[in-house]
Amino acid sequence: SLASHTLYENADPYLIREPSGMLNTQNARYQKLSERKTRVEGSVFRPDRYTLKLEGATCTGFQTVAIGGVRDPYIIARVDSWLAEMKVFFAERLKELTGKTLGKEVRLDISQYGKNAVMGELEKSSAQIPNEIGLLFCVTAPEQALANDVARFITHTASHWPIPEWDGFISGIAFPFSPPEIDRGPVYRFVLNHVLIPESPLSAFRFEMENI
Structure with a gap:
């Protein structure tokens, strides 16, 4: 189930884009330790610029x-x-x-x-x-x-x-x-699975301040 999770809503199961970088699972190794435990080794996370994941229907x-x-x-x-x-x-x-x-x-x-x-x-x-x-x-x-x-x-x-x-x-x-x-x-x-590159982490969001 761990290996199959890399297929979930990812265009490439070996290069998984996350908000702050890319997870490379090409050299990942999965070792069964027990009926409920699995050790995963070999994945590499490469930091990159901040992004936002957009999903839509x-x-x-x-x-x-x-x-x-x-x-x-x-x-x-x-x-x-x-x-x-x-x-x-x-x-x-x-x-x-x-x-x-x-x-x-x-x-x-x-x-x-x-x-x-x-x-x-x-x-x-x-x-x-x-x-x-x-x-x-x-x-x-x-x-x-x-x-x-x-x-x-x-x-x-x-x-x-x-x-x-x-x-x-x-x-x-x-x-x-x-x-x-x-x-x-x-x-x-489901129609949208996109990565947005914002100018800053908060630039894509609107804020309104009200004094009460």
């Missing part, structure tokens, strides 16, 4: 989510193609009803918890067939009202999406809440 839209579970073994056996078919239909209907493009103005993410939601394509045990899968539907749109409307349409349609093994009107997703849609409000993403 921007609003990417408004989000509505829904959580549901699938237990039907026929659906689970074909869950990837089942969800892929849905997405194609959702994209077509979204364009017809709102003029928006799925994947651009409106984003839909469907995570399969119990299958590969955490690791995605890197999941090594993806060949194992689970007994049930938790589905997280996540809709992100420019406005909250649009995210709500799209999510409402998606949850209703998805819950009754057919499979060849069943005839007629089916209900393939169990939602724990009614209505299943949950507003998350505005959502943000």
Whole structure:
């Protein structure tokens, strides 16, 4: 975990810029002393002029989510193609009803918890067939009202999406809440990781003095 921490919010894990210099970890050695102790040697700190680290985020839209579970073994056996078919239909209907493009103005993410939601394509045990899968539907749109409307349409349609093994009107997703849609409000993403070189340590900050 010590070595991996050099990857956290750093452009280069070997040259880590800090407010007063650069930490060089190219020759760092990590020695395990016990289950809870590690000795790190070989890192070199090279002092430099004073800097400030700037971080920032921007609003990417408004989000509505829904959580549901699938237990039907026929659906689970074909869950990837089942969800892929849905997405194609959702994209077509979204364009017809709102003029928006799925994947651009409106984003839909469907995570399969119990299958590969955490690791995605890197999941090594993806060949194992689970007994049930938790589905997280996540809709992100420019406005909250649009995210709500799209999510409402998606949850209703998805819950009754057919499979060849069943005839007629089916209900393939169990939602724990009614209505299943949950507003998350505005959502943000990390967009700024920058180093500022000020004229002095305090020149970038505004001070106001008031006598009381």
